Each structure stands twice: as structure tokens, then as C-alpha cells.
Amino acid sequence: MPPRIHCSARSSVSRALQRTTSSQGLAAFLLQSSKNSSRHYASASSLLGSLRLPDNYIPPTQPPSARKPDQRKAQLLRSYTALLRSTPLILFFQHNNVTFVEWAAVRRELRAALAKVPAPIAGPDGRVPVDISESIELQVIRTRIFGIGLKIVEFFDADAHKGQSNAYTHDLSATAYETISKAPIDENSMYGQISPLLAGPLAVLTFPAVSPAHLAAVISTLAPSPPAFPAPSRKKNPGYHDPIAQSGLQKLILVGGRIDGKVFDQEGLRWVGGIEGGLDGLRSQLISMLQSAGLGLTTALEGQSKGLWLALEGRRTQLEEGSGGAKKEESEAAKEEKKEGETST
């Protein structure tokens, strides 16, 4: 049967070859060699030997993939590993049969809550940090593939395999697969701590930067716990108490989070959300604490001698007063004696 697609493989191969070799300027040589083929056999073969098809060459008889990107497991795995490597703050939610309309309502409320977080102010050098409110996303993940992605990020180091020849070291390679299959999973490693969370249907909320203010807004909306993280009131945010939004929010359970490679539970996340002033505020608190600690140390060391000095000073003044009084009395008595002496004689 003739090929279904009407273009010859030979022409597509030559087109592909031209694309790869045009930058090297060998096209001119090709044309010359094809004309004088009888004399330049040796040179033609050596030229052809150095020509190769590009790595992304797809033969024209292979139809394009009909699968949607989010159903292609390989693509999903790569997107998950990229997410894990680039996201410092991830929250895990279990979602129990949340319908499409409820997801829309939940995301709407999340956007509204994040819009209320005050915009970042300019730093001391005049530059304004990026506002991350728009980049915070809540996405449903394929739990098993996410688990494999976590394993790759944790246990596979591409640089360790650089010396090997003929070994691809990308996340989908056989090298990566062998490394993670053989890796011993320590319970105290990040994967070991997160793995119990990876059960059932999971959704992930990703923050491009660690911002306690935004985290507090998210916790107040999706997993409120008064008094520190109260849900918005009916008057201030009637959309939050809309039945669809409420039923969607009730189906979401915050199970844990990962911040900078460390795993936190609900209480830990609430603690991070409660940090005032963000990371800069935390740093300034630390500095002031260190400074006052130095002061306190010197006060404590000097305190004993100071106390002794104060006590002695107090005693001295007491003695002075007492002796001054005694001296006064003596002088008065001396005067009286004198007077008596004078009167007597």
C-alpha cells in the first residue's frame, strides 16, 4: 500500500539533514559532491559519516501524539520534578470528590483572600519584591506519579553519573529509574516523612516563595482554625459562605506541607503562618535577640559586683548619717560639759 501521508521519507530526511548541516556550512560541499560524485566518493562518504539526524527528528509516518499532556505520565513526571525543585513552599490537601463547580468556588475564594494580602513594600535598596499572589496555584496531582517525582528529586543526583558514557541522566532515564529503585529509603529523609501523606486523592498548593503572610491567608481560607486563623465573616465575605463554596471547602483536608525541604504538619504550618513580618521580620527578631542576649550576659556578670558596691555604699551613707548624728550629740554634750564646767568653776 502506498504511504498514507504524501511526502517522501527521503525528502524529509534530506530536509532534516540540511537543517542540521546548514549552520556548519556543509551544504555547499554537499551540492558539490553530489555533482562530482564519481571522483569524490571517499570525501562524500566521510562527509556523510559526519552527518547525523537531529535528536528530535520524528519520521513523517509517525502521527503526532493524541494524548492530552496531563494524561501522559512521562510529561506529568517531568512537570512534577520541575515543580518540586522550584517550589519552596508546598501544601498538601486531600480532596474528597470535589465537583468542578466547587473547585471553581474554592479557587475564587482563594484568589479573593490572596488579593487582600498587603502588597510587598520596597526594600532598603529601593527595589520592590515580586508580588506572588497571582502565582499561587492549587492543582490536583496524580499521587503515585508525584511520589515517584519526589523520589527522583530526593535520591537521584544527575551530577553523580557524569562520568558514565552513553548514560542519559535526565529524570526519565533508565539511570534515574535504577538509582531510585535501589535507593534505601530512610525514614528521616524528606521522602520518608512525606510518604504516609501520599495516600488517596491529593491536591497541591504551590507558593513560588516562602511568605508567611500569604500562608496565613491561605490557611484562614482553606483550613481555618480560630482564633489565630479565623475564616472570613459572613458580612465581610458573603461569597465564602455560599453553599457551593462551603461544601467544596469542607471536602478539602489540609494534611501537611513541605517548606524548604522540611516537612510540617498542620500545627507547624500554622506556626509558620503566624510569623510576623515575613522572613525579614524573622531575621530582624533574631538580630535583636542576639544583641540583647549579649547585653543580658554583661548585666548578669557585673550584677554581683554592682550589688556589692550598692550594698556597701548604702552602709556607708548609713554610717555617715549615724556618725554625723553621734558627732552632733558629742559636740552638744561637749558644749554642755563646757558650760557645766564653766558654771561649776
Next chain:
Amino acid sequence: MHNQPPTMITRFITEVVTKFNPFSARSRATRLFLSSLPPDARQTGITINNTVLPRTSTAPPLLLIKFKDGKEMKLDGEQLGIKGIVEEVDRHSRALQKQADLTD
């Protein structure tokens, strides 16, 4: 579709109370039970109450199910697994279904 949670008869359930520590592998079955309730569970009258225990808690996961005839079933997810839980719940639900069919 692969790995679908087992479908359950949920018509006769009135209340579900759960407590689990998500960082413990024992809570897996309890969490899967929660995810196997239908999307309109709350609208059809099932009260679902869940508490997430802190990471350091060693308490076993709690799963308490109340049925329309007043029966309260406390199931141990760790021992039974999700299949066992669904089996127990379905067994009672089928008995209630038979009763309902007979009285109709």
C-alpha cells in the same frame, strides 16, 4: 480506570466521624474511606466530621459510622484495610436495603 476506590452503598449512612494522623501509615484506610463518600453526601444528609491529629500523636485512627437504623459501627482501618471497611459497611447497608424492600 485503574485503582478506583471501591464504591459503597452510602444511602443508609447518617453520620461519619473520623480522626486520623496523616503522618502515620495506619491512617490510609480511613482517608480512603472519606474519599469514597459520594460528592453529594452532605446534601443527602450525611454529617461528616473530621479531625486531623498532630504529627506526634500515636492514637490509632478513629472511624465511627452511624446508620439510619441507629447502629453505630466503629471500624479499625489499620486491621481491615479499605476493602474490609467497605465490606462491613456494605453488609449492614444490604441488610437495611432488604428491610426497606420488604416494608415497601
